Amino acid sequence: MTSSAETTTPKRPVALGEEFYLREQSRLEQMLGPEWYRLLKGVVTNPLSVAGLIIILGFIFMAAFAPVLAPPPTPNWKTTLIPRDGFKPEPQPPGTEWKRNAPETIPFWYKTLTGRDEWVHLLGTTSGQYDIFYGIVWGSRTALLIGGLVVTTSALIGIVIGSIAGFYGGWVDEVLMRIVEVFIAFPFLVAALILSSILVPIFGRSIWPSSIALVVFGWTGYARLLRGDILATKERDYVLAARASGAKDLHLILRHILPNAIFPTLVVLSLDMGAIVLSFAALSFLGIGVQEGYADWGQIVSFARAWILTLDKHWYIIVYPGLALLFYGLGWNLVGDALRDILDPRLRGSRS
């Protein structure tokens, strides 16, 4: 019969811990499985990624409570447009009185924090008197929307193409990867710039031309990366074992290969959540994409273009939107870096 070592099983499931003692598994670990649990645990225990998560949560908070933080001037105001206080070209410093198109309500936090009864331009105004505070607060919605939209779409396209290329190999792989290379041959930002300026007459000035351009030239990275990991994973014995028990191709990809090959793609995905917003801002800064006055960080920075020579006096027109971009990018980078460290097999076990 069986040896005693194999027949004595503790009542609760156990796993070998790093110090090689048997430890009990939490319900969460049991539910998520070893890999996802390790990922989650790593992200919430690494101080840097916790800092990143806090920053990202801050932006999500800002986006969610935008109507309380920066109320629009009228009830049916199109909230994506930054209210402007006149048309003067010269930027006004923080604390300037808000004369026209001031928010209709004064939220509870405003009086406690500033001690005033009237709205002032908290962070100043840009050239053309767009309120910077309003732009940054509502711009966080744009950033999260663009990041989420562009990254999700390009990752989905990349995952589908990369999976098919990697799994089937042969001429399918050959054809798909040559297509990918055609897209990669163009410098990313220049290509996106050209495509989005072509798309502007078709879609009008909105978030769509830049977003579509970023997706068109952004999916290739995911496809290439995932293809490589699929190539490695599909040779594993458990894939052969699943095939030997009669599994369909689609089932093999979705159930057995992707869940084991997706992790490096997740790292790039989280880094891209920040990077794509920066690219979008760059396109906005160059004047391509959203209409003038749209609450978008890149757009606010672009208003500073004519005032670069007097930045010592008008520093606020570049510092505040720049900080928003910086922190947003930093937040995602910290999380992405932490994910990469957690998933790097060479670093495995080096931190407790």
Add this chain to the structure above:
Amino acid sequence: MSHLLEVKNLVTRFYTEDGIVHAVNGISYTLDEGESMAIVGESGSGKSVSVLSVMGLIPSPPGKVEAGEVILNGRDLLKLSPEEMRHIRGKEIAMVFQDPMTSLNPVLTIGRQMTEGIELHLGLSKEEASQRAAEMLSLVGIPNAEDRLNDYPHQFSGGQRQRIGIAMALSCNPTILIADEPTTALDVTIQAQIIDLVKKLKEQLGMAIIWITHDLGVVAGLVEKVAVMYAGFIVEMGSVHDVYKDTSHPYTLGLLESIPKIDSKEKRRLIPIPGLPPDLLKEPTQCPFAPRCRYAIDKCWEENPPLVAIAPNHTAACWRAEEIHEGLRIDLPAGEPA
């Protein structure tokens, strides 16, 4: 009389950048219902490729089953569509793999991995499939089977994982179980347990077994028939008794001489087979074993011997098979390091 599985003249080649690899060069064998056979050979002898060809699992490209027939219950598996073949795999022919550490998906629970095949082949509902999986787990000796369905592979020991692999393979009542070196990656004590388990399960369930191994000793007590493979050819085939006692091929002799015998009276050095397995890139024209063979004669270098009967149900592919069968033995030349 018709056999359960009949493999006829199976040829598998791999088209690589270095040339054509002649992995399996026209092997034929039969397997009857409930019979168990072993395919024995060293690394690269084509034993795994031959069963993967039967399963339709040769990676293509670069591999290709070029000729032959694999007849299971009157149907040629090589002529089936991929979709039809999918319903043969796991249902009619199931497989257990060499390394239990890598043949289970680390991110799926045992239950999910086991039930997917059961749901597909037996058409059971989720609950029924889980129940069936739990039954199979207790059958192979995993305690608390029902609870452990929710566990992940890393929570099991190597021996337990191989038990799970066997349970998974047998869960749809296959008529043939192919075991590809299932004990190679395990400790010796666990090896014995797994072999005992398979023996017991065979008595209970009555499936036919093809057991692939490089270790003649492992299978002696388990199978009825042995096929010895070398360089993609079957060089000797017969009942365990015939192959072990009335050995008729120098390669089989070499394999037997290199097994340590605990119960032998005299002290005996192990005799390894000199040289390396042949280059499979060359089209075989001579006897592939000739360069390593102490019994080689001129004819061996000119013509590849066919597999011929030397006794009822005992075949060997050697020009001197008759002599060796009659008891011809050539010892190592004196002074040669053994």
